[in-house]
Amino acid sequence: xxxxxxxxxxxxxxxxxxxxxxxxxxxxxxxxxxxxxxxxxxxxxxxxxxxxxxxxxxxxxxxxxxxxxxxxxxxxxxxxxxxxxxxxxxxxxxxxxxxxxxxxxxxxxxxxxxxxxxxxxxxxxxxxxx
Amino acid sequence: xxxxxxxxxxxxxxxxxxxxxxxxxxxxxxxxxxxxxxxxxxxxxxxxxxxxxxxxxxxxxxxxxxxxxxxxxxxxxxxxxxxxxxxxxxxxxxxxxxxxxxxxxxxxxxxxxxxxxxxxxxxxxxxxxxxxxxxxxxxxxxxxxxxxxxxxxxxxxxxxxxxxxxxxxxxxxxxxxxxxxxxxxxxxxxxxxxxxxxxxxxxxxxxxxxxxxxxxxxxxxxxxxxxxxxxxxxxxxxxxxxxxxxxxxxxxxxxxxxxxxxxxxxxxxxxxxxxxxxxxxxxxxxxxxxxxxxxxxxxxxxxxxxxxxxxxxxxxxxxxxxxxxxxxxxxxxxxxxxxxxxxxxxxxxxxxxxxxxxxxxxx
Numbered sequence: 001x002x003x004x005x006x007x008x009x010x011x012x013x014x015x016x017x018x019x020x021x022x023x024x025x026x027x028x029x030x031x032x033x034x035x036x037x038x039x040x041x042x043x044x045x046x047x048x049x050x051x052x053x054x055x056x057x058x059x060x061x062x063x064x065x066x067x068x069x070x071x072x073x074x075x076x077x078x079x080x081x082x083x084x085x086x087x088x089x090x091x092x093x094x095x096x097x098x099x100x101x102x103x104x105x106x107x108x109x110x111x112x113x114x115x116x117x118x119x120x121x122x123x124x125x126x127x128x129x130x
Numbered sequence: 131x132x133x134x135x136x137x138x139x140x141x142x143x144x145x146x147x148x149x150x151x152x153x154x155x156x157x158x159x160x161x162x163x164x165x166x167x168x169x170x171x172x173x174x175x176x177x178x179x180x181x182x183x184x185x186x187x188x189x190x191x192x193x194x195x196x197x198x199x200x201x202x203x204x205x206x207x208x209x210x211x212x213x214x215x216x217x218x219x220x221x222x223x224x225x226x227x228x229x230x231x232x233x234x235x236x237x238x239x240x241x242x243x244x245x246x247x248x249x250x251x252x253x254x255x256x257x258x259x260x261x262x263x264x265x266x267x268x269x270x271x272x273x274x275x276x277x278x279x280x281x282x283x284x285x286x287x288x289x290x291x292x293x294x295x296x297x298x299x300x301x302x303x304x305x306x307x308x309x310x311x312x313x314x315x316x317x318x319x320x321x322x323x324x325x326x327x328x329x330x331x332x333x334x335x336x337x338x339x340x341x342x343x344x345x346x347x348x349x350x351x352x353x354x355x356x357x358x359x360x361x362x363x364x365x366x367x368x369x370x371x372x373x374x375x376x377x378x379x380x381x382x383x384x385x386x387x388x389x390x391x392x393x394x395x396x397x398x399x400x401x402x403x404x405x406x407x408x409x410x411x412x413x414x415x416x417x418x419x420x421x422x423x424x425x426x427x428x429x430x431x432x433x434x435x436x437x438x439x440x441x442x443x444x445x446x447x448x449x450x451x452x453x454x455x456x457x458x459x460x461x462x463x464x465x466x467x468x469x470x471x472x473x474x475x476x477x478x479x480x481x482x483x484x485x486x487x488x489x490x491x492x493x
Contacts, residue, residue, distance in 0.1 A: 037168045062448065
């Protein structure tokens with residue numbers, strides 16, 4: 001699966017898909033593969049205010065628990081309720097139906113500080129030591 | 131993720147070829163999964179899976195006083211074994227705590243084969259050697275001479291049968307045969323760590339890849355450590371280092387059935403006799419989560435803000451489709467139905483003590 005170019009990426013493997021002043025956040029295909037079968041996601045409530053780098057929630061796979069961090073600052077406007085019943089959407093469609101939250105961006109230029117798809121791919125190469 | 135500092139089993143290359151995601155497991159490079167823990171777990175519950183457990187240690191105990199040594203060093207009654215029979219037992223400290231939890235196979239009245247946890251092999255061997263001082267018994271750490279494969283699941287017998295020269299149907303639970311597999315000498319026992327029917331096969335390292343490959347080709351799904359953990363936890367089988375260790379006794383760990391106080395003296399007996407009479411102050415119990423969340427090893431159990439217990443194992447149970455775990459609790463909080471609170475990342479999360487095992491196969 002190639003890394004979508006219309007997203008921006010954090011080193012902790014979350015992506016933001018910006019659309020005006022709304023950012024949709026999920027985890028990357030690499031991250032879901034590393035985690036394995038996702039069985040439970042804990043997400044913030046609508047209205048929660050987050051700063052970039054704040055804990056966004058946690059994601060439990062059969063293997064382990066991982067923390068999620070918000071790559072951007074803003075207010076949560078929507079949470080993907082489908083993940084309650086089908087957390088495996090994160091495994092099967094990380095870029096699409098496996099999204100986690102939508103955030104009203106406090107500062108849309110914050111997104112520009114994150115990695116581009118190309119930069120993220122390079123980052124992955126380095127991280128996995130190829 | 132090749133790492134040359136890690137020990138490798140004879141199946142290492144085959145596992146990589148089969149697509150295993152390799153991890154460092156106590157200094158061994160082993161697959162945590164191949165194509166997903168849930169799928170591998172399900173294969174073992176419904177058909178058959180194959181695990182490389184060659185990292186496990188093997189120790190032979192031979193000589194006229196082999197039985198005396200094992201009776202003194204372990205909590206189960208070794209005199210009850212006959213040739214071709216194995217049992218699960220505790221190798222104990224004088225405190226009653228576990229040096230290790232092990233299997234003892236009786237090959238002959240003066241010849242025993244011990245299977246021990248990989249990371250405890252050297253410790254167990256030294257402990258047994260000390261205990262053997264003055265006894266006419268010969269101990270050998272034969273771990274490098276054996277690979278071990280576990281084939282587990284309702285189809286295990288059918289899949290394994292063509293490759294071994296003995297009738298598997300004739301091997302009852304916790305019995306074994308010294309036979310051959312793919313033409314090479316092997317010990318085959320009806321044992322396992324999954325709560326499912328199945329076999330464990332001990333054979334020479336150089337023979338192991340051929341047998342594993344044959345079993346995979348015959349339909350056994352390669353399984354990693356991840357599924358091994360969810361399977362054993364559903365069956366409430368203890369994991370040394372998580373659920374039991376040197377600070378926990380078999381009675382606290384709810385393993386009273388491996389403690390035979392009436393067999394005569396053994397190391398740790400005094401402490402266990404007292405615990406049996408007074409009741410242990412804590413007990414290992416199963417719980418399931420009521421609130422959402424998964425309790426993991428080391429998470430505290432709190433009562434009125436005070437830490438009263440600790441989670442030793444916890445996962446999402448693929449068979450039950452809920453979060454389960456094991457925890458040490460004070461005896462008065464350990465009854466089935468008791469609601470407990472697990473501190474998950476700072477949040478008190480409700481769970482309930484339930485009967486175990488969580489999963490029991492239909493027989």
